[in-house]
Amino acid sequence: MQLSEQELVRREKLVKLRALGINPYPADLFPVDHTSKQIKENFEEGKKVTIAGRLMVINIQGKASFGQLQDSEGRIQVYFNRDEICPGDDKSLYNDVFKKLLDLGDFVGIEGELFTTKVGEKTVMVKQFKLLSKALKPLPIPKQKDGKTYDAFTDPELRYRQRYADLVVNPHVKNVFIKRTKLFTAMRDFFNNAGYFEVETPVLQPIPGGAAARPFITHHNSLDIPLYMRIANELYLKRLIVGGFDGVYEFSKNFRNEGMDKTHNPEFTAMEIYVSYKDYNWMMDFCERLLEHCATAVNGTTEATFGEHKINFKAPYARVTMADSIKHFTGFDITGKTEAEIRQAAKDMHIEVDDTMGKGKLIDEIFGEKCEGNYIQPTFITDYPKEMSPLCKEHRDNPELTERFELMVCGKEIANAYSELNDPIDQRERFEHQLKLAAKGDDEATEFIDHDFLRALEYGMPPTSGMGIGMDRLIMFLTNNQSIQEVLFFPQMRPEKKKIEMSEEEKAIAAILKTNSPIDLNELKAQSGLSNKKWDKSIKGLTAKGIAKVVKNDDGLFVEIA
RNA sequence: GACUAGUUAGCUCAGUUGGCAGAGCAUCUCCCUUUUAAGGAGAGGGUCCUGGGUUCGAGCCCCAGACUGGUCACCA
Numbered sequence A: 001m002q003l004s005e006q007e008l009v010r011r012e013k014l015v016k017l018r019a020l021g022i023n024p025y026p027a028d029l030f031p032v033d034h035t036s037k038q039i040k041e042n043f044e045e046g047k048k049v050t051i052a053g054r055l056m057v058i059n060i061q062g063k064a065s066f067g068q069l070q071d072s073e074g075r076i077q078v079y080f081n082r083d084e085i086c087p088g089d090d091k092s093l094y095n096d097v098f099k100k101l102l103d104l105g106d107f108v109g110i111e112g113e114l115f116t117t118k119v120g121e122k123t124v125m126v127k128q129f130k131l132l133s134k135a136l137k138p139l140p141i142p143k144q145k146d147g148k149t150y151d152a153f154t155d156p157e158l159r160y161r162q163r164y165a166d167l168v169v170n171p172h173v174k175n176v177f178i179k180r181t182k183l184f185t186a187m188r189d190f191f192n193n194a195g196y197f198e199v200e201t202p203v204l205q206p207i208p209g210g211a212a213a214r215p216f217i218t219h220h221n222s223l224d225i226p227l228y229m230r231i232a233n234e235l236y237l238k239r240l241i242v243g244g245f246d247g248v249y250e251f252s253k254n255f256r257n258e259g260m261d262k263t264h265n266p267e268f269t270a271m272e273i274y275v276s277y278k279d280y281n282w283m284m285d286f287c288e289r290l291l292e293h294c295a296t297a298v299n300g301t302t303e304a305t306f307g308e309h310k311i312n313f314k315a316p317y318a319r320v321t322m323a324d325s326i327k328h329f330t331g332f333d334i335t336g337k338t339e340a341e342i343r344q345a346a347k348d349m350h351i352e353v354d355d356t357m358g359k360g361k362l363i364d365e366i367f368g369e370k371c372e373g374n375y376i377q378p379t380f381i382t383d384y385p386k387e388m389s390p391l392c393k394e395h396r397d398n399p400e401l402t403e404r405f406e407l408m409v410c411g412k413e414i415a416n417a418y419s420e421l422n423d424p425i426d427q428r429e430r431f432e433h434q435l436k437l438a439a440k441g442d443d444e445a446t447e448f449i450d451h452d453f454l455r456a457l458e459y460g461m462p463p464t465s466g467m468g469i470g471m472d473r474l475i476m477f478l479t480n481n482q483s484i485q486e487v488l489f490f491p492q493m494r495p496e497k498k499k500i501e502m503s504e505e506e507k508a509i510a511a512i513l514k515t516n517s518p519i520d521l522n523e524l525k526a527q528s529g530l531s532n533k534k535w536d537k538s539i540k541g542l543t544a545k546g547i548a549k550v551v552k553n554d555d556g557l558f559v560e561i562a
Numbered sequence B: 001g002a003c004u005a006g007u008u009a010g011c012u013c014a015g016u017u018g019g020c021a022g023a024g025c026a027u028c029u030c031c032c033u034u035u036u037a038a039g040g041a042g043a044g045g046g047u048c049c050u051g052g053g054u055u056c057g058a059g060c061c062c063c064a065g066a067c068u069g070g071u072c073a074c075c076a
Helices: A005-019 A038-039 A091-102 A154-162 A163-169 A171-193 A234-242 A279-300 A321-328 A337-346 A358-372 A424-438 A451-458 A471-479 A504-515 A521-528 A532-544
Strands: A048-061 A064-071 A074-081 A107-116 A123-134 A143-145 A148-150 A217-219 A223-228 A247-255 A266-277 A301-304 A309-312 A317-319 A379-382 A404-409 A411-421 A464-470 A548-553 A555-559
Touching: A005 A279, A038 A048, A038 A064, A038 A074, A038 A123, A048 A074, A048 A123, A048 A301, A074 A107, A091 A123, A148 A247, A148 A555, A163 A171, A171 A247, A171 A279, A171 A471, A234 A247, A234 A451, A234 A464, A279 A301, A279 A379, A279 A404, A279 A411, A279 A471, A301 A471, A317 A321, A321 A379, A337 A358, A337 A379, A337 A504, A379 A451, A411 A471, A424 A451, A451 A548
Parallel strands: A074 A123, A317 A379
Antiparallel strands: A048 A064, A048 A107, A064 A074, A107 A123, A143 A148, A217 A223, A247 A266, A266 A464, A301 A309, A379 A404, A404 A411, A411 A464, A548 A555
């Protein structure tokens, strides 16, 4: 591994510290009793504090220095004064250890007293300090003045691959994840207060059900069967409703083996909740109260900014049927129309259609193309076509529709809910219809029938309403992030390419050397059969890697294994 | 998958017509006891993403590839 100059310097400091009897990675606990935030909020002149964190600014001015210590809650200024730290004649702790051997990014523990500087900055006067952990790699620390950041660490590739560094130097990034966790906590509280029960269901499933998506497949060795990473947990939660729970919910990591873009990561988090004896109308009420609660818990207000849009999560939200929405935005009334009529209408709207598309799919295409993007404020779109919703109860007033809603925000879906289909015979027929659609070429149709789930329904499932919420998308809206990567600690990335250890040419030369070392340089060059250019590059590569060594003596130039 | 932009020092970025590889911060040395993007003086640091090609000469031009971002397509 090639180390930069700065990395080498820090490794040398490690050696020097050990020579002075200072362990750069001590094992014992450090008795922290304050955070930076606590100091600022409860500031008392002269108070003794013990704090720890990373040195993020060091500003040496001779016999006194200022620094900024960053802990989990922010930064606090620390003042290192030579004669405070070294009351006796030996000033080496300040002159050598502090000034020469500490670096930006190092963790230090500090005991000191609070005071206010001439310019009014609340500061810790360091009485004693201890190195807690040495940083060998320089952090990409930006400079700040008047709230402006200079030379910020912004390269998205580096930020996502090295999130640990991103979190250290970009406080706003940390805030996003704090809000993310606040959202989960708020939602959990809301459900628990309503009396619902948090559960866990299998991630490894023999049949990937509950949604239409390509799964990741894996293999269980002992059972010698294929298993799928879950694409949804819906069918398992409904089994629990069959089992007698009134309300169950789960935050579910789901996995879908599909494309990645700024709103899709191969693994993502959905929340699904199922409540017995309810219908989708009740769930709409519940949903808008839930989101109002969550938005307030996360941001302190129901209002949120997303790009150019101001959105408000204050309940209630508008409710529009899909048919009304399409009529409103296209002038076309789908009610009572045949598949052929709808296909023609879609063609007239310049929407790409093909013959594999059934009626439901066609309607969905029209809605997606012409309507969806218009809903900025939270809006419930209701009553989806039956074909698109194989797990949803038929609409009480119209057998072509289902009792389903999606909640749209800024033209994106963030929640999806049904009056759940609990008729086992109807459910079996819907699954079989999906099989036919899949055979016809509809790649969104489900191609598995979960017979165990059908058996559960046959025992009887109470009328139930269920809802799924895309947690990643929701937190994007609540933190004004346009990319899912910004709300996932470790978004999926293509693996970093390892540098090739040795080129083919280098391997060939190394092989010759192995059997014959040392060897005359020109002899080796001739044996390798390489062109001048290739030879030069390869032998330089080998010596740089410490594999070969060129030796000059009275008899000429020789190459030997290093 | 298509199109497009980018990849140069630890970080953020310049780099002219193809002619010795640049800046700020960071690093190192020296000065400086209330600074705060501290200041002053000096120094070091490069696989210009990779591999080919053109050329006397390539960070720059050509070809191929890698990775990342954006837009679109696909995908709830």
